[in-house]
Amino acid sequence: MWRYIVKRLIALVIVLLCVAVIIFCVLWFMPGDPAEIILGMSVPEADREALRIKMGWNDPFLLQLGRYMRDVFLHLDFGDSYQYKVPVSQGFMERLPRTLTLGLISVFIQTVIGIPLGVSAAIHRNTLQDQGLLVFAMVFISVPQFWFALMMVVLFSVKLGWLPPFGIGSWKHWIMPIIANSISGIAMNARQTRSAVLETIRSDFVTTARAKGLPEGKVIYKHMLPNALIPVINGLGMQLSMCVGGTVVIESVFSFPGVGNYMLNGINGLDYPVVRGCVLILAAVSAVMTLVVDLVYGFLDPRIKAQYVNYAAKKGAKKAA
Amino acid sequence: MKHPEHHEQKRKKQSQFLEVLKRLARKPSAMIGLCIFIAVILVCALAPVFAPYDPNYMDYTAINATPSAAHLCGCDNLGRDILSRLIYGGRYSLSLGFTCALIGMFFGLAFGTLVGYSGGAVDNVAMRICDIWMAIPGMLLCIILSAALGNGIPQTIVAMTMGGIPGSIRGTRAMALRERNMEYLEAAKAMNCSKAKILYKHMLPNIVAPTIIGTTGQIGGTIMQAAGLSFIGLGIQPPTPEWGAMCSAGRNFILTYPHLMLWPGVAILITVLSINMFGDGLRDAMDPRLKD
DSSP states (O other): OHHHHHHHHHHHHHHHHHHHHHHHHHHHTOOSOHHHHHHOSSSOHHHHHHHHHHHTTTSOHHHHHHHHHHHHHHHOOOOBOTTTOSBHHHHHHHHHHHHHHHHHHHHHHHHHHHHHHHHHHHHTTTSHHHHHHHHHHHHHHHSOHHHHHHHHIIIIIIISOOSOSSSOSSTHHHHHHHHHHHHHHHHHHHHHHHHHHHHHHTSHHHHHHHHTTOOHHHIIIIIIHHHHHHHHHHHHHHHHHHTTTSOHHHHHHTTOOSHHHHHHHHHHTTOHHHHHHHHHHHHHHHHHHHHHHHHHHHHHOHHHHHHHHHHHHHHHHHHHO | OOOHHHHHHHHHHHHHHHHHHHHHHTOHHHHHHHHHHHHHHHHHHTHHHHOSSOTTOOOGGGTTOOSOSSSTTOBOTTSOBHHHHHHHHHHHHHHHHHHHHHHHHHHHHHHHHHHHHHOHHHHHHHHHHHHHHHHSOHHHHHHHHHHHHOSSHHHHHHHHHHHHHHHHHHHHHHHHHHHHTSHHHHHHHHTTOOHHHIIIIIIHHHHHHHHHHHHHHHHHHHHHHHHHHHHTTOSSOTTSOOHHHHHHHHGGGTTTOTHHHHHHHHHHHHHHHHHHHHHHHHHHHHOGGGOO
């Protein structure tokens, strides 16, 4: 098990190194001159040139790349934001808790609403409830998130005046972003759960349990669900690892002061350190979450744990043969 | 050199295809989805016939006009007829969705099968590249690529395809891995087929069908993603009447004239919904386990 964790951690570091190089290269092609953004067009060209030299923007590509990699991976220094003049890591960490809260609450809601909906629809198959859920899920999987969010703003903020349209402050500000962020996830979880449960209903072990004369409730909760929910839980892990990177558009709609908006402002302001830092840290956060989720599975599902443990042994056996 | 078994198999395959079509035709939701989608494509393709006005004609007497008999969806802040812009804009949104999904599918099929079939070092290297690629969350990758490449249709296509390719390579690879141990491939190998022939003549046809289903499911998502990109100010920008860009432009008037962004969203919703309904039906029809 430990070997597996160490191996995954090493892979993680290598992946992040490559991601940093890729992001640096991609942003290298970004059009626009940050010196114009920082100093404006009113100062003489010589001043801008001086700034470029001071910041090292005229240096060869490889030199700049090397400097960036050294700062990031040896000193954990993502540079200073051109716009806000504070270190990127500080600006990021100020906003991360908000994005993380938004993402985690959304995943939580997707789970506690989506899965029971799917289970009950599957158990009452072909009833009105089931059909209704399918229609609901279909519509909310197909609705564009940002549009749904803005329509909510029109209804609840403009027409009814119940909720504040944007910004952050009281708990009321969180309601619409969370709903907008989780509605399609609820629909997806419900659908996936429904089809997973339907598949299990047909299994032989369910028939056996019924044949033994178990009460229906016991058949469902003790025999069917633990097996049916394995793929759903797998999907949940994916949602967890994506939850911090997936809120950019919603944050933009609600002017939510989170990481996504920080990055978008960085893009609009040619604030390279901010964009690079955000993407890199978000990639790291989602990679770490994926790792944790994988490890948790190992403890939950004995079959997966067996894979980790036997991996080394199997490999040795293969080599010998 | 045509064996009777060969004929038999061919006939069986065809009847299987017909069976799938029959099952598909019995699904009302899939048929409704297909009809709506075909209607949307027709209306957008024949935009000059269906659009009541020129999408760029500005009628200064009708600025921000609410829906009426003359302008069914109203007019935008420059007095342009929203319905006409939607019809012309559908061309951009639909072709974006299709192009990205198809390019992604092509790369997935070409590399996924190759990698899955080769196995060993090739597979290992390719999967590590995919790991790195997928370490950046999909939407973020689209956003920074789109920001780096700039606004415009080809740039947006590249940005969105790049985000989707590793996923489709992985999906096809998984299928190729499953097919790899099938007996028919062993038979082909025993008959001394070249690797290319085994890959593209024997294995690919078995992978194409499920991949097409997967891709159908993705078109809707791609259209929404493109709209999302345009909405946050990347991708395709006004005055191009792309649906996401229209939402983005209408956003400034959300408090006073919500109809400016209501209709583009409805257009996206209807299109994506119809594609998803059809895609779902197709998947169910192809899945023999769900035959009942």
